[in-house]
Amino acid sequence: MPNAYQNMTDAALDAAIAELEAQAADLRALDLKLDMARGKPSPEQTALSKPMLDLLTADSDLSDQGVDADNYGAPDGLPSARALAAELLGVDAANVSVMGSSSLNIMYDCVEHGYVHGIGGEKPWCQQGEVKFLCPAPGYDRHFTVTESFGIKNVPVPMREDGPDMDVVREYVEKDATVKGIWCVPKYANPTGVTYSDEVVRAFAALKPAAPDFRIFWDNAYAVHTFDGEGDELLNIFDALAEQGAEKNLVYEFASTAKVTFPSSGMAWVTASPADMAELRRAFSAMRVSPEKISQLAHVKFLKDAAGVAEHMKRHAALVAPRFALVEEKLSSGLGELGCATWTHPKGGYFVSFEGPRGSAKAVVSLAKELGVTLTPAGAPWPYGEDPEDTNIRIAPTYPSLEELGQALDVFVVAVKLVSARLAKAERA
Ligand code: PMP
Numbered sequence: 001m002p003n004a005y006q007n008m009t010d011a012a013l014d015a016a017i018a019e020l021e022a023q024a025a026d027l028r029a030l031d032l033k034l035d036m037a038r039g040k041p042s043p044e045q046t047a048l049s050k051p052m053l054d055l056l057t058a059d060s061d062l063s064d065q066g067v068d069a070d071n072y073g074a075p076d077g078l079p080s081a082r083a084l085a086a087e088l089l090g091v092d093a094a095n096v097s098v099m100g101s102s103s104l105n106i107m108y109d110c111v112e113h114g115y116v117h118g119i120g121g122e123k124p125w126c127q128q129g130e131v132k133f134l135c136p137a138p139g140y141d142r143h144f145t146v147t148e149s150f151g152i153k154n155v156p157v158p159m160r161e162d163g164p165d166m167d168v169v170r171e172y173v174e175k176d177a178t179v180k181g182i183w184c185v186p187k188y189a190n191p192t193g194v195t196y197s198d199e200v201v202r203a204f205a206a207l208k209p210a211a212p213d214f215r216i217f218w219d220n221a222y223a224v225h226t227f228d229g230e231g232d233e234l235l236n237i238f239d240a241l242a243e244q245g246a247e248k249n250l251v252y253e254f255a256s257t258a259k260v261t262f263p264s265s266g267m268a269w270v271t272a273s274p275a276d277m278a279e280l281r282r283a284f285s286a287m288r289v290s291p292e293k294i295s296q297l298a299h300v301k302f303l304k305d306a307a308g309v310a311e312h313m314k315r316h317a318a319l320v321a322p323r324f325a326l327v328e329e330k331l332s333s334g335l336g337e338l339g340c341a342t343w344t345h346p347k348g349g350y351f352v353s354f355e356g357p358r359g360s361a362k363a364v365v366s367l368a369k370e371l372g373v374t375l376t377p378a379g380a381p382w383p384y385g386e387d388p389e390d391t392n393i394r395i396a397p398t399y400p401s402l403e404e405l406g407q408a409l410d411v412f413v414v415a416v417k418l419v420s421a422r423l424a425k426a427e428r429a
Contacts, residue, residue: 003340003357005424013425020418024371027411032372034408039190039350039396041259041316048315049261052302062297069293075099075285077269081296085269087306088223089255090236096271097281099291103256103268107217108146110252110270113283114180115150119213120249120279125152125180134172134182136164138353138381138392140190143183143219152180154383159192163200170207177210181217187234188222191353191381191394193346195232198240205240207250215276218253224309225259227317227324228347238271249273252280257299259350260309260316267292267299323397323405327352330406334413340420343395352395353381360419361390367415373408 005013056062062069065079076082077098086093100106118124125131133147137156144154155172158165164184172179184204186196196204204216218237226232237251249272257266272280303309328345331354335341343354356364361378368375376394379385395412397405 001339003420003424004338005340005421006427008424010428013421013428017418017421017425020414020421023414024367024418027371027414030372032407032411034372034400034404034411035374036396036400036405036408036412037374037376038399040263040399042319042399042401044319045316045398046262048312048319049302052261052298055301056294056298062294064293064297064300067293069297072290074293075281075288075290077267077291078293078296078300080300081267081293082269084300084303084305084309085255085267086271088309089220089253089271091238091253091271095274095277096269097277097284097291098267098269098296099284099288100268101256101258101264101266101292101295103219103221103254103258103270104142104146106268106270107143107219107252107254109284109287110215110217110280111146111150111152111181113280114213114215115152117283119180119215120275122211122213125150125213128178131178131180132172132176134164134169134179135383136182136184136189137383138191138387138394139183140185140219141380141385143185143217144383147181147183148384155179156383156388157182159189159194161194163194163196166200166203170203173207173209173214175210179209180211180213181215183217183219185219185221186237187220187232188225188346188349190221190349191351191376193344193349193351193353195234195348198235201235201237202240202243205237205244205248205250209250214250216251218251220253220255221258222349223255224313225316225350226313226348227321231347247273247275249276252276257303260303260312261299265295267296320398322402323400324352326402326405327395327397327409330409330413334410335416338417338420341416350396350398352397354393354395355391356393356416357391357420357423359390360416360423361387361393363419363422364393364412364415367419368412371411371415373411373415375412 082093256268365378379387
Protein backbone atom coordinates (compact mmCIF):
# COMPACT_ATOMS: atom_id res chain seq x y z
CA MET A 1 0.00 0.00 0.00
CA PRO A 2 1.41 3.45 -0.87
CA ASN A 3 2.44 5.59 2.11
CA ALA A 4 1.18 9.15 2.72
CA TYR A 5 4.11 10.70 0.83
CA GLN A 6 3.58 8.46 -2.18
CA ASN A 7 -0.09 9.51 -2.20
CA MET A 8 0.65 13.27 -2.22
CA THR A 9 0.45 15.50 -5.27
CA ASP A 10 3.83 16.70 -6.54
CA ALA A 11 3.26 20.15 -5.02
CA ALA A 12 2.21 18.76 -1.63
CA LEU A 13 5.20 16.44 -1.57
CA ASP A 14 7.61 19.29 -2.37
CA ALA A 15 6.04 21.36 0.41
CA ALA A 16 6.31 18.45 2.86
CA ILE A 17 10.01 17.99 2.00
CA ALA A 18 10.69 21.71 2.45
CA GLU A 19 8.91 21.70 5.83
CA LEU A 20 10.85 18.60 6.99
CA GLU A 21 14.14 20.09 5.81
CA ALA A 22 13.40 23.18 7.91
CA GLN A 23 12.68 20.95 10.94
CA ALA A 24 15.94 19.07 10.31
CA ALA A 25 17.86 22.36 10.14
CA ASP A 26 16.37 23.43 13.51
CA LEU A 27 17.41 20.11 15.04
CA ARG A 28 20.91 20.35 13.55
CA ALA A 29 21.31 23.75 15.18
CA LEU A 30 20.72 22.18 18.62
CA ASP A 31 24.06 20.35 18.24
CA LEU A 32 22.69 17.26 20.04
CA LYS A 33 24.91 14.35 21.03
CA LEU A 34 22.55 11.48 21.79
CA ASP A 35 22.99 7.73 21.57
CA MET A 36 20.32 5.11 20.87
CA ALA A 37 22.77 2.52 19.56
CA ARG A 38 23.70 0.57 22.61
CA GLY A 39 21.80 -2.27 24.24
CA LYS A 40 23.10 -1.28 27.64
CA PRO A 41 21.33 -0.83 30.95
CA SER A 42 21.18 2.77 32.17
CA PRO A 43 23.33 3.90 35.12
CA GLU A 44 20.14 3.78 37.28
CA GLN A 45 19.76 0.12 36.35
CA THR A 46 23.30 -0.92 37.19
CA ALA A 47 22.98 1.04 40.44
CA LEU A 48 20.26 -1.44 41.47
CA SER A 49 22.95 -4.09 41.87
CA LYS A 50 25.54 -2.03 43.70
CA PRO A 51 24.42 -3.38 47.11
CA MET A 52 25.82 -6.73 45.90
CA LEU A 53 29.27 -5.18 46.25
CA ASP A 54 28.78 -4.85 50.00
CA LEU A 55 27.91 -8.50 50.56
CA LEU A 56 31.45 -9.87 50.54
CA THR A 57 34.06 -8.47 52.89
CA ALA A 58 37.37 -9.71 54.29
CA ASP A 59 35.36 -11.31 57.12
CA SER A 60 32.92 -13.21 54.88
CA ASP A 61 32.70 -16.98 54.88
CA LEU A 62 33.80 -17.75 51.34
CA SER A 63 32.63 -21.35 51.28
CA ASP A 64 29.56 -22.60 49.50
CA GLN A 65 28.27 -26.08 50.37
CA GLY A 66 31.80 -27.25 51.11
CA VAL A 67 33.42 -25.55 48.10
CA ASP A 68 35.91 -22.73 48.67
CA ALA A 69 35.17 -19.76 46.46
CA ASP A 70 38.65 -18.37 47.10
CA ASN A 71 40.57 -21.23 45.54
CA TYR A 72 40.74 -23.55 42.53
CA GLY A 73 38.17 -26.29 42.27
CA ALA A 74 34.52 -26.74 41.26
CA PRO A 75 35.11 -26.41 37.49
CA ASP A 76 31.35 -26.24 36.91
CA GLY A 77 30.96 -23.37 39.36
CA LEU A 78 29.72 -23.07 42.95
CA PRO A 79 26.86 -25.41 43.87
CA SER A 80 24.56 -22.48 44.76
CA ALA A 81 25.37 -20.68 41.52
CA ARG A 82 24.63 -23.81 39.50
CA ALA A 83 21.35 -24.24 41.39
CA LEU A 84 20.33 -20.64 40.68
CA ALA A 85 21.32 -20.90 36.99
CA ALA A 86 19.44 -24.19 36.65
CA GLU A 87 16.33 -22.84 38.36
CA LEU A 88 16.25 -19.81 36.04
CA LEU A 89 16.24 -22.05 32.96
CA GLY A 90 14.18 -24.91 34.43
CA VAL A 91 16.91 -27.52 33.95
CA ASP A 92 18.84 -29.99 36.12
CA ALA A 93 21.78 -28.35 37.92
CA ALA A 94 23.84 -31.46 37.16
CA ASN A 95 23.84 -30.34 33.51
CA VAL A 96 24.91 -26.75 34.15
CA SER A 97 28.38 -25.17 34.03
CA VAL A 98 28.63 -21.64 35.39
CA MET A 99 31.75 -19.83 34.34
CA GLY A 100 33.12 -16.45 33.52
CA SER A 101 31.15 -13.27 33.14
CA SER A 102 30.08 -13.53 29.51
CA SER A 103 27.70 -15.97 27.85
CA LEU A 104 28.94 -14.80 24.44
CA ASN A 105 32.38 -15.95 25.52
CA ILE A 106 30.99 -19.45 26.26
CA MET A 107 29.21 -19.46 22.88
CA TYR A 108 32.52 -18.62 21.21
CA ASP A 109 34.20 -21.47 23.12
CA CYS A 110 31.50 -23.89 21.94
CA VAL A 111 31.86 -22.84 18.30
CA GLU A 112 35.61 -23.13 18.66
CA HIS A 113 35.17 -26.62 20.13
CA GLY A 114 33.18 -27.70 17.06
CA TYR A 115 35.62 -26.02 14.71
CA VAL A 116 38.88 -27.24 16.24
CA HIS A 117 38.01 -30.53 17.97
CA GLY A 118 34.66 -31.62 16.54
CA ILE A 119 31.34 -32.38 18.20
CA GLY A 120 30.18 -35.88 19.20
CA GLY A 121 33.24 -37.60 17.77
CA GLU A 122 32.72 -36.12 14.27
CA LYS A 123 35.56 -34.54 12.30
CA PRO A 124 36.34 -30.96 13.35
CA TRP A 125 34.42 -28.48 11.22
CA CYS A 126 37.71 -27.03 10.03
CA GLN A 127 38.35 -30.34 8.23
CA GLN A 128 34.93 -30.61 6.64
CA GLY A 129 35.19 -28.01 3.89
CA GLU A 130 32.51 -25.32 3.81
CA VAL A 131 30.26 -25.40 6.87
CA LYS A 132 27.27 -23.17 7.59
CA PHE A 133 25.36 -21.61 10.46
CA LEU A 134 21.77 -20.43 10.12
CA CYS A 135 21.17 -16.86 11.26
CA PRO A 136 17.56 -15.83 11.85
CA ALA A 137 17.60 -12.19 10.71
CA PRO A 138 17.27 -9.57 11.93
CA GLY A 139 19.29 -11.05 14.79
CA TYR A 140 22.18 -10.37 17.16
CA ASP A 141 25.21 -9.13 15.22
CA ARG A 142 27.74 -10.49 17.70
CA HIS A 143 26.45 -14.04 17.17
CA PHE A 144 27.07 -13.65 13.47
CA THR A 145 30.53 -12.21 14.15
CA VAL A 146 31.51 -15.32 16.14
CA THR A 147 30.82 -17.74 13.29
CA GLU A 148 32.09 -15.32 10.64
CA SER A 149 35.39 -15.06 12.54
CA PHE A 150 35.94 -18.81 11.96
CA GLY A 151 35.11 -18.51 8.26
CA ILE A 152 31.82 -20.37 8.81
CA LYS A 153 29.24 -19.28 6.22
CA ASN A 154 26.37 -17.36 7.84
CA VAL A 155 23.05 -18.01 6.09
CA PRO A 156 20.12 -15.67 6.84
CA VAL A 157 16.75 -17.22 7.72
CA PRO A 158 13.58 -15.09 7.80
CA MET A 159 12.26 -14.12 11.24
CA ARG A 160 8.48 -14.28 11.69
CA GLU A 161 6.27 -12.96 14.48
CA ASP A 162 6.55 -16.27 16.35
CA GLY A 163 10.20 -17.11 15.68
CA PRO A 164 12.33 -18.21 12.73
CA ASP A 165 10.61 -19.57 9.61
CA MET A 166 10.72 -23.26 10.56
CA ASP A 167 10.01 -24.51 7.02
CA VAL A 168 13.24 -22.86 5.90
CA VAL A 169 15.11 -24.08 9.02
CA ARG A 170 13.88 -27.68 8.53
CA GLU A 171 14.79 -27.67 4.84
CA TYR A 172 18.37 -26.61 5.59
CA VAL A 173 18.95 -28.62 8.77
CA GLU A 174 17.41 -31.90 7.63
CA LYS A 175 18.79 -31.89 4.06
CA ASP A 176 22.16 -30.18 4.24
CA ALA A 177 24.86 -31.86 6.36
CA THR A 178 27.11 -28.80 6.03
CA VAL A 179 24.68 -26.89 8.29
CA LYS A 180 26.22 -27.23 11.75
CA GLY A 181 24.28 -24.79 13.88
CA ILE A 182 21.68 -22.08 14.24
CA TRP A 183 21.79 -18.94 16.37
CA CYS A 184 18.57 -18.43 18.36
CA VAL A 185 17.46 -15.83 20.92
CA PRO A 186 14.19 -17.51 21.87
CA LYS A 187 12.80 -14.94 24.29
CA TYR A 188 12.49 -11.19 23.62
CA ALA A 189 14.86 -11.71 20.69
CA ASN A 190 17.53 -9.17 19.88
CA PRO A 191 16.33 -7.05 18.08
CA THR A 192 12.72 -8.04 17.28
CA GLY A 193 11.55 -8.69 20.85
CA VAL A 194 9.84 -11.82 19.54
CA THR A 195 9.32 -14.78 21.89
CA TYR A 196 9.22 -18.08 20.02
CA SER A 197 5.81 -19.79 20.11
CA ASP A 198 5.37 -23.28 21.61
CA GLU A 199 4.93 -24.57 18.08
CA VAL A 200 8.29 -23.13 16.99
CA VAL A 201 10.06 -24.48 20.11
CA ARG A 202 8.55 -27.93 19.49
CA ALA A 203 9.59 -27.74 15.83
CA PHE A 204 13.16 -27.05 16.96
CA ALA A 205 13.05 -29.99 19.38
CA ALA A 206 11.71 -32.25 16.60
CA LEU A 207 14.49 -31.41 14.11
CA LYS A 208 16.26 -34.42 12.62
CA PRO A 209 19.55 -32.87 11.49
CA ALA A 210 21.39 -34.30 8.50
CA ALA A 211 24.63 -33.54 10.38
CA PRO A 212 25.19 -35.44 13.67
CA ASP A 213 27.36 -32.52 14.80
CA PHE A 214 24.59 -29.94 14.33
CA ARG A 215 23.61 -28.03 17.49
CA ILE A 216 21.05 -25.33 18.24
CA PHE A 217 22.73 -22.38 19.97
CA TRP A 218 19.81 -21.35 22.21
CA ASP A 219 20.87 -18.01 23.70
CA ASN A 220 18.29 -17.30 26.38
CA ALA A 221 19.89 -13.94 27.19
CA TYR A 222 16.58 -12.27 28.03
CA ALA A 223 14.89 -15.13 29.92
CA VAL A 224 13.92 -12.94 32.89
CA HIS A 225 13.85 -9.51 31.26
CA THR A 226 10.12 -8.80 31.26
CA PHE A 227 9.06 -5.19 31.67
CA ASP A 228 5.39 -5.35 30.80
CA GLY A 229 2.98 -7.25 33.07
CA GLU A 230 3.22 -11.01 33.15
CA GLY A 231 5.38 -11.01 30.05
CA ASP A 232 5.79 -13.82 27.54
CA GLU A 233 6.02 -17.53 28.36
CA LEU A 234 8.70 -19.48 26.54
CA LEU A 235 8.31 -23.25 26.37
CA ASN A 236 11.40 -24.87 27.91
CA ILE A 237 13.22 -26.48 24.98
CA PHE A 238 14.53 -29.30 27.17
CA ASP A 239 10.91 -30.10 28.17
CA ALA A 240 10.02 -30.07 24.46
CA LEU A 241 12.91 -32.48 23.84
CA ALA A 242 11.72 -34.70 26.70
CA GLU A 243 8.26 -34.86 25.08
CA GLN A 244 10.00 -36.56 22.16
CA GLY A 245 11.11 -39.46 24.34
CA ALA A 246 14.65 -40.45 23.39
CA GLU A 247 17.39 -38.19 24.69
CA LYS A 248 18.80 -36.03 21.92
CA ASN A 249 22.09 -34.19 21.84
CA LEU A 250 20.70 -31.17 20.03
CA VAL A 251 20.73 -27.99 22.15
CA TYR A 252 23.35 -25.85 23.85
CA GLU A 253 21.50 -23.29 25.97
CA PHE A 254 23.22 -20.15 27.28
CA ALA A 255 22.34 -17.33 29.66
CA SER A 256 23.96 -14.79 31.93
CA THR A 257 23.20 -12.11 34.48
CA ALA A 258 24.80 -9.48 32.22
CA LYS A 259 21.62 -7.39 32.23
CA VAL A 260 20.45 -8.52 35.66
CA THR A 261 23.47 -7.29 37.62
CA PHE A 262 26.50 -5.87 35.79
CA PRO A 263 27.27 -6.27 32.07
CA SER A 264 30.78 -7.72 31.79
CA SER A 265 30.86 -8.54 35.50
CA GLY A 266 27.94 -10.91 35.82
CA MET A 267 27.88 -14.70 35.84
CA ALA A 268 27.31 -16.80 32.72
CA TRP A 269 26.39 -20.41 32.12
CA VAL A 270 25.68 -23.17 29.62
CA THR A 271 23.46 -26.23 29.81
CA ALA A 272 23.03 -29.16 27.42
CA SER A 273 22.28 -32.89 27.45
CA PRO A 274 24.40 -35.00 29.86
CA ALA A 275 26.48 -36.36 26.96
CA ASP A 276 27.03 -32.91 25.44
CA MET A 277 27.93 -31.48 28.85
CA ALA A 278 30.48 -34.25 29.47
CA GLU A 279 32.10 -33.36 26.15
CA LEU A 280 32.01 -29.61 26.75
CA ARG A 281 33.46 -30.08 30.24
CA ARG A 282 36.43 -31.91 28.74
CA ALA A 283 36.91 -29.02 26.28
CA PHE A 284 36.59 -26.36 29.01
CA SER A 285 39.02 -28.24 31.28
CA ALA A 286 41.74 -27.63 28.70
CA MET A 287 40.92 -23.91 28.64
CA ARG A 288 40.76 -23.05 32.32
CA VAL A 289 41.42 -24.48 35.78
CA SER A 290 38.21 -23.27 37.32
CA PRO A 291 35.83 -20.35 36.98
CA GLU A 292 35.58 -17.04 38.84
CA LYS A 293 33.71 -18.16 41.96
CA ILE A 294 33.93 -15.11 44.19
CA SER A 295 31.67 -13.23 41.80
CA GLN A 296 29.35 -16.26 41.77
CA LEU A 297 29.18 -16.18 45.57
CA ALA A 298 28.30 -12.49 45.55
CA HIS A 299 25.59 -13.16 42.96
CA VAL A 300 23.91 -15.94 44.90
CA LYS A 301 24.06 -13.98 48.14
CA PHE A 302 22.44 -11.05 46.36
CA LEU A 303 19.92 -12.70 44.04
CA LYS A 304 19.31 -15.87 46.10
CA ASP A 305 16.88 -17.75 43.85
CA ALA A 306 14.50 -17.32 40.90
CA ALA A 307 12.02 -15.45 43.11
CA GLY A 308 14.81 -13.07 44.16
CA VAL A 309 15.73 -12.52 40.52
CA ALA A 310 12.08 -11.84 39.63
CA GLU A 311 11.88 -9.19 42.39
CA HIS A 312 15.09 -7.59 41.18
CA MET A 313 13.85 -7.58 37.56
CA LYS A 314 10.72 -5.71 38.66
CA ARG A 315 12.99 -2.90 39.77
CA HIS A 316 14.66 -2.95 36.33
CA ALA A 317 11.21 -2.97 34.73
CA ALA A 318 10.23 0.19 36.60
CA LEU A 319 13.12 1.96 34.84
CA VAL A 320 12.90 0.26 31.45
CA ALA A 321 9.13 0.19 30.83
CA PRO A 322 8.71 4.00 30.65
CA ARG A 323 11.46 4.16 28.01
CA PHE A 324 9.75 1.58 25.83
CA ALA A 325 6.42 3.36 26.38
CA LEU A 326 8.04 6.57 25.16
CA VAL A 327 9.32 4.82 22.02
CA GLU A 328 5.80 3.58 21.32
CA GLU A 329 4.27 6.99 21.99
CA LYS A 330 6.74 8.97 19.86
CA LEU A 331 6.71 6.53 16.95
CA SER A 332 2.94 6.18 16.86
CA SER A 333 2.25 9.90 17.20
CA GLY A 334 5.01 10.83 14.71
CA LEU A 335 4.65 8.08 12.13
CA GLY A 336 1.47 6.15 12.93
CA GLU A 337 -0.70 7.71 10.23
CA LEU A 338 1.87 7.90 7.46
CA GLY A 339 1.94 4.20 6.62
CA CYS A 340 5.68 4.33 5.93
CA ALA A 341 6.95 2.30 8.88
CA THR A 342 6.20 -0.53 11.29
CA TRP A 343 7.91 -1.45 14.51
CA THR A 344 7.73 -4.13 17.20
CA HIS A 345 5.95 -3.82 20.56
CA PRO A 346 7.95 -6.07 22.87
CA LYS A 347 7.00 -6.97 26.43
CA GLY A 348 10.62 -7.49 27.44
CA GLY A 349 14.23 -7.45 26.34
CA TYR A 350 16.27 -4.48 25.20
CA PHE A 351 15.23 -3.52 21.68
CA VAL A 352 12.57 -2.35 19.28
CA SER A 353 13.00 -3.43 15.69
CA PHE A 354 11.95 -0.77 13.20
CA GLU A 355 11.07 -1.28 9.53
CA GLY A 356 11.01 1.73 7.21
CA PRO A 357 10.41 1.95 3.46
CA ARG A 358 12.58 -0.18 1.17
CA GLY A 359 15.98 1.45 0.70
CA SER A 360 15.61 3.82 3.66
CA ALA A 361 17.52 2.41 6.64
CA LYS A 362 21.06 3.48 5.77
CA ALA A 363 19.86 6.98 4.82
CA VAL A 364 17.86 7.35 8.07
CA VAL A 365 20.81 6.25 10.23
CA SER A 366 23.13 8.63 8.43
CA LEU A 367 20.72 11.58 8.58
CA ALA A 368 20.06 10.94 12.30
CA LYS A 369 23.83 10.92 12.86
CA GLU A 370 24.09 14.30 11.09
CA LEU A 371 21.37 15.59 13.41
CA GLY A 372 23.24 14.39 16.50
CA VAL A 373 21.72 10.95 17.17
CA THR A 374 23.77 7.76 16.92
CA LEU A 375 21.83 4.63 15.99
CA THR A 376 22.99 1.03 15.52
CA PRO A 377 24.47 0.89 11.99
CA ALA A 378 21.81 -0.09 9.44
CA GLY A 379 22.26 -3.71 8.38
CA ALA A 380 24.07 -4.72 11.60
CA PRO A 381 21.38 -7.25 12.56
CA TRP A 382 22.02 -9.16 9.32
CA PRO A 383 24.83 -11.58 8.50
CA TYR A 384 27.73 -9.64 6.95
CA GLY A 385 25.82 -6.41 7.69
CA GLU A 386 23.69 -6.91 4.56
CA ASP A 387 20.02 -6.11 5.02
CA PRO A 388 18.68 -7.16 1.59
CA GLU A 389 15.86 -4.58 1.63
CA ASP A 390 17.70 -1.87 3.63
CA THR A 391 14.63 -1.40 5.81
CA ASN A 392 15.62 -2.47 9.33
CA ILE A 393 16.87 -0.28 12.18
CA ARG A 394 17.47 -1.47 15.73
CA ILE A 395 16.34 0.94 18.42
CA ALA A 396 18.00 0.56 21.82
CA PRO A 397 16.14 2.81 24.27
CA THR A 398 17.44 1.68 27.67
CA TYR A 399 20.63 3.70 28.16
CA PRO A 400 19.63 7.37 27.61
CA SER A 401 17.62 9.26 30.22
CA LEU A 402 13.93 9.71 29.41
CA GLU A 403 14.59 13.31 28.41
CA GLU A 404 17.46 12.39 26.07
CA LEU A 405 15.48 9.50 24.66
CA GLY A 406 12.55 11.80 23.89
CA GLN A 407 14.84 14.20 21.99
CA ALA A 408 16.54 11.33 20.17
CA LEU A 409 13.18 9.92 19.09
CA ASP A 410 12.04 13.33 17.83
CA VAL A 411 15.15 13.43 15.65
CA PHE A 412 14.57 9.85 14.52
CA VAL A 413 10.97 10.60 13.50
CA VAL A 414 12.01 13.64 11.44
CA ALA A 415 14.78 11.59 9.80
CA VAL A 416 12.37 8.78 8.88
CA LYS A 417 9.82 11.24 7.50
CA LEU A 418 12.35 13.18 5.45
CA VAL A 419 13.99 10.06 4.00
CA SER A 420 10.56 8.57 3.21
CA ALA A 421 9.43 11.78 1.50
CA ARG A 422 12.66 12.01 -0.50
CA LEU A 423 12.28 8.37 -1.59
CA ALA A 424 8.71 9.09 -2.71
CA LYS A 425 10.02 12.02 -4.74
CA ALA A 426 12.86 9.93 -6.24
CA GLU A 427 10.33 7.27 -7.34
CA ARG A 428 8.64 9.91 -9.50
CA ALA A 429 11.75 11.24 -11.15
N1 PMP B 1 23.22 -12.56 23.81
C1 PMP B 1 22.39 -11.58 23.42
C2 PMP B 1 21.20 -11.92 22.60
C3 PMP B 1 22.65 -10.25 23.77
O1 PMP B 1 21.83 -9.28 23.36
C4 PMP B 1 23.80 -9.97 24.56
C5 PMP B 1 24.15 -8.57 24.99
N2 PMP B 1 23.90 -7.56 24.13
C6 PMP B 1 24.64 -11.02 24.90
C7 PMP B 1 24.33 -12.30 24.54
C8 PMP B 1 25.89 -10.79 25.68
O2 PMP B 1 25.81 -11.41 26.90
P1 PMP B 1 27.10 -11.57 27.82
O3 PMP B 1 27.44 -10.24 28.36
O4 PMP B 1 26.67 -12.56 28.85
O5 PMP B 1 28.20 -12.11 26.95
